[in-house]
Structures are given as C-alpha cells and as structure tokens.
Amino acid sequence: MQQEIEPSAVVDxxxxxxxxxxxxxxxxxxKIAVGEVLVVEADDPAAEEDIKRxxxxxxxxxxxxxxxxxxxRFFIRKVK
Numbered sequence: 875m876q877q878e879i880e881p882s883a884v885v886d887x888x889x890x891x892x893x894x895x896x897x898x899x900x901x902x903x904x905k906i907a908v909g910e911v912l913v914v915e916a917d918d919p920a921a922e923e924d925i926k927r928x929x930x931x932x933x934x935x936x937x938x939x940x941x942x943x944x945x946x947r948f949f950i951r952k953v954k
Contacts, residue, residue: 879938879949882910888917888945895921896928899950903934906952911937914948922946 885902887895895916902912914925922941925948929936938949 879911881913881949882906884913884915886915887921888915890916891918892920892924896924899925899928899948903932903950903952908952908954910952912950912952914946914950916946916948917944918946925950 883902883906885898887898890898895914895918899912899914902914906912914921916925922939925946926936926939929948929950934953935951936948937951938947940947
C-alpha cells in the first residue's frame with residue numbers, strides 16, 4: 875500500500891511558462907525544511923523536463939509525479 879505523501883507547501887504554477895515554474899519551485903524549496911515535501915502544479919508541458927532536470931541538478935528527490943489532464947504535479951522532497 876502506498877502511503878499518502880503529506881506536502882508541507884504547494885506552489886501553483888498553472889498558467890505560467892518557463893522560467894517561472896522553476897523560479898517558483900526554487901523559492902518554495904527555500905521555505906521548507908529538509909525532509910519536507912513541496913508540491914508543484916504546472917500546466918506548461920516544458921515544466922516536466924525542466925523541473926525533473928532542476929531536481930536532479932540540485933539534489934532534491936521527486937518522490938512522486940502525476941500527469942492528469944494536462945496538469946503536472948511534482949512531489950519534491952527537500953534533501954539538503
């Protein structure tokens with residue numbers, strides 16, 4: 875059984891295009907503690923690649939990713 879991931883914060887990037895989703899994700903990550911999860915919602919198709927690459931580069935972990943009707947939802951755990 876998959877446990878529910880309890881986000882500490884949600885960043886709404888709906889209707890925003892590159893580079894805003896990354897900028898707001900970065901800002902959101904700065905506000906949460908290590909080990910907490912930030913949820914980012916975006917509908918810019920480029921955000922999928924951008925945010926995954928950003929998380930990889932910064933060392934944060936995408937614990938869950940959902941794509942629902944054009945809405946991208948990233949659950950990112952702050953690692954450091």
